Amino acid sequence: MNREEHPGHTDGGAERLVGATADGEDTAVEAALRPKDLAEFVGQSKVREQLDLVLRAARARGGTADHVLLSGAPGLGKTTLSMIIAAEMGAPIRITSGPAIQHAGDLAAILSSLTEGEVLFLDEIHRMSRPAEEMLYMAMEDFRVDVIVGKGPGATAIPLELPPFTLVGATTRAGLLPPPLRDRFGFTAHMEFYEPAELEQVIHRSARLLDVEIDAEGAAEIAGRSRGTPRIANRLLRRVRDYAQVRADGLITREIAGQALAVYEVDDRGLDRLDRGVLDALLRLFGGGPVGLSTLAVAVGEERETVEEVAEPFLVREGLLARTPRGRIATPAAWEHMGLTPPRQPPASAPGGPGQPGLFGS
Numbered sequence: 530m531n532r533e534e535h536p537g538h539t540d541g542g543a544e545r546l547v548g549a550t551a552d553g554e555d556t557a558v559e560a561a562l563r564p565k566d567l568a569e570f571v572g573q574s575k576v577r578e579q580l581d582l583v584l585r586a587a588r589a590r591g592g593t594a595d596h597v598l599l600s601g602a603p604g605l606g607k608t609t610l611s612m613i614i615a616a617e618m619g620a621p622i623r624i625t626s627g628p629a630i631q632h633a634g635d636l637a638a639i640l641s642s643l644t645e646g647e648v649l650f651l652d653e654i655h656r657m658s659r660p661a662e663e664m665l666y667m668a669m670e671d672f673r674v675d676v677i678v679g680k681g682p683g684a685t686a687i688p689l690e691l692p693p694f695t696l697v698g699a700t701t702r703a704g705l706l707p708p709p710l711r712d713r714f715g716f717t718a719h720m721e722f723y724e725p726a727e728l729e730q731v732i733h734r735s736a737r738l739l740d741v742e743i744d745a746e747g748a749a750e751i752a753g754r755s756r757g758t759p760r761i762a763n764r765l766l767r768r769v770r771d772y773a774q775v776r777a778d779g780l781i782t783r784e785i786a787g788q789a790l791a792v793y794e795v796d797d798r799g800l801d802r803l804d805r806g807v808l809d810a811l812l813r814l815f816g817g818g819p820v821g822l823s824t825l826a827v828a829v830g831e832e833r834e835t836v837e838e839v840a841e842p843f844l845v846r847e848g849l850l851a852r853t854p855r856g857r858i859a860t861p862a863a864w865e866h867m868g869l870t871p872p873r874q875p876p877a878s879a880p881g882g883p884g885q886p887g888l889f890g891s
């Protein structure tokens with residue numbers, strides 16, 4: 530198995546404790562923490578059941594499994610599931626990513642070296658180049674590619690037969706895929722964010738594998754701050770373990786987890802310094818909005834893109850911030866979470882009544 534390097538997503542994962550994309554330490558530790566079969570894979574019960582049927586049927590036919598598309602946010606287990614698919618089929622796996630395939634020739638080289646039944650995992654499949662994508666259509670459907678030899682009018686297409694293989698494509702949003710590509714997958718699985726109880730199971734399992742002592746309340750405390758994402762749960766567990774070793778006797782309890790994550794500035798809902806900075810500016814400086822994205826970004830001292838792509842998606846998902854045509858607004862839950870009192874709305878007839886930014890609301 531080999532994995533080619535590719536640029537990450539844009540959620541600031543590498544620099545943030547609560548970012549969902551993998552950093553260097555994650556990559557090193559994750560191999561040891563990955564569930565090896567479907568039974569070990571926590572949560573996603575619908576996806577697991579459906580995939581189990583697809584794989585059992587393929588095994589019973591003695592054939593290769595249909596192509597599988599996995600869609601979902603980073604860190605929810607797409608790579609892990611692709612490895613499980615290969616393991617359940619008793620097949621080897623090759624791992625690459627859309628951005629690593631810039632030319633159709635790159636893809637032809639990979640496809641022509643696949644062995645029968647091999648699983649090809651293509652992460653970030655929506656970021657593949659157009660010519661490569663078109664080559665993939667034929668490879669998926671007919672297990673054949675046309676290799677173009679020569680240039681201009683003298684160019685000839687030489688057909689190359691491929692052994693049957695299973696493509697597992699992963700994307701953060703299935704909607705980004707062109708329909709002809711999407712339609713060539715026999716099975717599409719939508720991965721959801723995990724419930725806190727499921728993340729507790731992930732944490733207990735990882736703690737066992739890492740030889741870390743944790744009680745039920747300690748696991749619940751970390752799970753509640755993990756933003757529905759196993760990768761973040763595993764990362765927070767490692768940081769809390771450090772704290773428990775250095776400042777306590779090694780056992781992770783609710784109290785120790787809370788103290789450790791306070792040091793790392795991850796609050797009880799999983800918001801970090803950046804998220805809280807955005808909410809704080811929106812509430813204190815702009816009375817809860819509406820305020821334009823650029824103004825908000827300047828107030829926080831961050832780039833527009835950082836606020837929009839790194840902080841906002843989770844704040845919106847949590848129902849703390851809303852994007853409206855008039856600008857960003859804080860919800861009542863945001864005031865409550867930040868421990869602040871919203872300004873009282875002036876009566877509708879008064880100047881600066883409802884509809885006006887609440888900056889000077891009394």
Ligand SMILES: Nc1ncnc2c1ncn2[C@@H]1O[C@H](COP(=O)(O)OP(=O)(O)OP(=O)(O)O)[C@@H](O)[C@H]1O
Nearest residue numbers: 559562563570571603604605606607608609759760
């Ligand atoms: N259902 C699960 N049960 C237990 N652990 C899980 C589960 N899903 C993911 N993990 C753990 O979370 C980590 C990240 O998972 P994985 O690399 O598969 O995510 P991903 O969706 O492929 O992320 P990316 O899109 O960034 O590649 C791994 O260490 C894996 O062990």
